[in-house]
Amino acid sequence: EPEVTQTPSHQVTQMGQEVILRCVPISNHLYFYWYRQILGQKVEFLVSFYNNEISEKSEIFDDQFSVERPDGSNFTLKIRSTKLEDSAMYFCASSENGRGQYFGPGTRLTVT
Amino acid sequence: DQQVKQNSPSLSVQEGRISILNCDYTNSMFDYFLWYKKYPAEGPTFLISISSIKDKNEDGRFTVFLNKSAKHLSLHIVPSQPGDSAVYFCAAYMDTGRRALTFGSGTRLQVQP
Numbered sequence: 001e002p003e004v005t006q007t008p009s010h011q012v013t014q015m016g017q018e019v020i021l022r023c024v025p026i027s028n029h030l031y032f033y034w035y036r037q038i039l040g041q042k043v044e045f046l047v048s049f050y051n052n053e054i055s056e057k058s059e060i061f062d063d064q065f066s067v068e069r070p071d072g073s074n075f076t077l078k079i080r081s082t083k084l085e086d087s088a089m090y091f092c093a094s095s096e097n098g099r100g101q102y103f104g105p106g107t108r109l110t111v112t
Numbered sequence: 113d114q115q116v117k118q119n120s121p122s123l124s125v126q127e128g129r130i131s132i133l134n135c136d137y138t139n140s141m142f143d144y145f146l147w148y149k150k151y152p153a154e155g156p157t158f159l160i161s162i163s164s165i166k167d168k169n170e171d172g173r174f175t176v177f178l179n180k181s182a183k184h185l186s187l188h189i190v191p192s193q194p195g196d197s198a199v200y201f202c203a204a205y206m207d208t209g210r211r212a213l214t215f216g217s218g219t220r221l222q223v224q225p
Contacts, residue, residue: 042216043156045213048211048212091155091156093155101146101211103148103155103156105153106154106155
């Protein structure tokens with residue numbers, strides 16, 4: 001069964017460093033999303049991406065964040081200068097029609 | 113932001129019995145509701161969804177009920193199995209443009225053998 005994959009599974013970085021989290025969505029899906037879950041809190045929406053552009057973003061997704069679909073298969077989330085409060089699980093999701101979003105296993109980001 | 117609420121942090125059920133997980137929402141603009149299951153160290157797994165124009169959707173052992181007037185939905189699992197033990201999240205979105213999911217805080221289901 002097709003699935004969303006994410007790399008790396010765990011990323012440790014120092015405060016102020018740039019990180020890139022990578023996702024490979026399900027191949028025929030057209031809608032892509034990033035969510036995050038800070039330990040002990042709810043899963044929160046960050047950004048949605050459709051037709052090679054951001055379709056919606058939350059208040060969390062400030063200028064430090066960016067997304068890209070550099071080729072036909074990858075979807076990346078970049079954090080330019082990480083802060084301690086960026087430590088969280090980051091989930092990528094994809095959807096064929098904007099419904100029934102399918103999530104990847106997540107990347108645990110630890111900022112020290 | 114408490115637009116989607118799951119008031120029971122945990123639920124314990126005997127194997128073979130029914131599990132009922134509840135979810136309330138406050139935003140009447142939500143058009144679509146979904147249930148996800150999550151194991152530790154994994155991403156949420158999509159289980160079942162329901163459109164706001166329906167009041168029931170069934171898929172095997174899983175049934176979701178929607179009561180729009182009460183802004184309440186529930187997930188029924190019958191019969192419950194030990195492998196169903198996980199955290200269950202309710203989520204919702206508006207169908208106009210933004211399809212970002214708003215999640216509840218989750219309910220941990222433990223199915224006792």
